[in-house]
Amino acid sequence: MARGSNRRPTDGELAILQVLWAMGPATVSTIQEKLEESRPTGYTTVLKLLQIMLEKGLVTRDETERRHVYAAKEKERVMKRSLVADLAQRAFGGSTAKLVMQALSEEDLSDRDRAEIETLLKKMRGE
Amino acid sequence: MARGSNRRPTDGELAILQVLWAMGPATVSTIQEKLEESRPTGYTTVLKLLQIMLEKGLVTRDETERRHVYAAKEKERVMKRSLVADLAQRAFGGSTAKLVMQALSEEDLSDRDRAEIETLLKKMRGE
DNA sequence: TTGACAATACGAAGATCTTCGTATATATTG
DNA sequence: CAATATATACGAAGATCTTCGTATTGTCAA
Numbered sequence A, B: 001m002a003r004g005s006n007r008r009p010t011d012g013e014l015a016i017l018q019v020l021w022a023m024g025p026a027t028v029s030t031i032q033e034k035l036e037e038s039r040p041t042g043y044t045t046v047l048k049l050l051q052i053m054l055e056k057g058l059v060t061r062d063e064t065e066r067r068h069v070y071a072a073k074e075k076e077r078v079m080k081r082s083l084v085a086d087l088a089q090r091a092f093g094g095s096t097a098k099l100v101m102q103a104l105s106e107e108d109l110s111d112r113d114r115a116e117i118e119t120l121l122k123k124m125r126g127e
Numbered sequence C: 001t002t003g004a005c006a007a008t009a010c011g012a013a014g015a016t017c018t019t020c021g022t023a024t025a026t027a028t029t030g
Numbered sequence D: 001c002a003a004t005a006t007a008t009a010c011g012a013a014g015a016t017c018t019t020c021g022t023a024t025t026g027t028c029a030a
Helices: A011-023 A028-038 A043-056 A076-091 A096-106 A111-126 B011-023 B028-038 B043-056 B076-091 B096-106 B111-126
Strands: A059-062 A069-072 B059-062 B069-072
Touching (some): A011 A028, A011 A059, A011 A069, A011 A076, A011 B076, A028 A043, A043 A059, A043 A069, A076 A096, A076 B011, A076 B076, A096 B096, A096 B111, A111 B111, B011 B028, B011 B043, B011 B059, B011 B069, B011 B076, B028 B043, B043 B069, B076 B096
Antiparallel strands (some): A059 A069, B059 B069
8 A cells, every 4th residue: 555545634734735625736836835824834845745645645746747736636525524534533432423512512603604504404304 | 841732632642532531530451451442552552652641741640559540631522622623723724614514414413413413503593 | 058947856854653572660479 | 588460661663744955857048
């Protein structure tokens, strides 16, 4: 198996994935600039991380142009699902419901958020 | 600052915390036996982890008896809140609501769970 | 073609995590 | 008390993560 396969992304990797999900495919320097806002990181560091992520299969790379273009491989949704499942597993005995309860009970949700969640639950009830 | 302070617990540490939260204060061998079910780990490894967790302030230790008794320091709720907040930060742009939406939309909740969550939301709406 | 610049590749250092072997200390029992 | 069992302490190895310095490669202009 390749390096770190089947493992959740590290903090650095996740920060990069967030950028890629938000911006779509991008070059190293673009990613690095964007990352600067939330997580200052040198150019070669970002590059190295992307190279490792490529090895791990977390991103794809288009080498057509001189400036390689990286893109997140896993769909955002798939990855986030697995992150939530992972936390549920590690901290909530595998129960996503418990995780949700915990999240809701501590948080000050906006009315809008709360309404959205209620709608979602209503839809689930219908099925 | 002490070792790894302000950092989220590692997988091994979290596994131990889960045992301590479930069983209350316990000796190394008790913890190790319990852990065997979910995460086979040798005795000295568990011991070492606990010693490190003590340094980090994740657990307390009662040395009165020959067999030291370890206990989770942070309240379960506090730690779990910070874990959820951490994931929201790292993967959902800081939005707990988005995290919850993601968790709910993918999961097959039992009717009971769904009802419980709806009750919680209703209560929040009242306030 | 060559010089200058821009981008990638590579390697290694320093931290942390997990694991375990071994040393040391403390009971227990015959 | 001596022998044995049981606990804890310590240190070090092997992995992974992050970071960065430096080497290499590719591009463009004069």
